[in-house]
Amino acid sequence: MSEKIDIYLNGDRLQVAVGIDLQQLQQQFAADQQVAIALNTEIMPRRCWPERVLQARDQVLIFNLVAGG
Template sequence: MHILLNDEPHACDTRLTVAAFLDQQQLLAPGMALALNHQILPRSRWEEQILEEGDHLLLFQVIAGG
């Protein structure tokens, strides 16, 4: 199966959760936020959200400030 992560193509197993995919890529870290197909996906759903063919993930570092 193929997905895009930050506009880069990646192959991954089917029935893989967002959290499992990020863990495989060594990108599962505190302070990260994620959009799945252009919609923010709450971190509480990363363990249950199954990736689908063609999904587009945008992973970014959350920065607080004024």
Template sequence: MNKITININGQAQQLAPQTSVTDLLTTLGHAEQGMALAVNQSIISRSEWPDHYLQQGDEVSLFQAIAGG
């Protein structure tokens, strides 16, 4: 099966076609809690993650809650 290539925070990543945002986070080993994500500068809300499939060439920005004042 052909892989697709996306860019996550400046790093190329190969994925199987029909990879959802939820699948991506699982692949990367991130819990969903505390994460936010934008695809091509549009924020994808968490309720849409299971059904939002990544496309060839997508620019994914992944954010995480961290300690701060």
């Protein structure tokens, strides 16, 4: 069984595999949606997602990009 770490995704505690990056997290939890991701209160450019490996206790916000008003 692979090792796990605890992170917070949209406020909820969650266990994910050690070594998972933002791109993999997005594919796992928001694959069909156009989203932006904030990691520890910084919004990460999309091209950085594969490089950012998650650490224990990281706080991640995944939110849909919308255009309405």
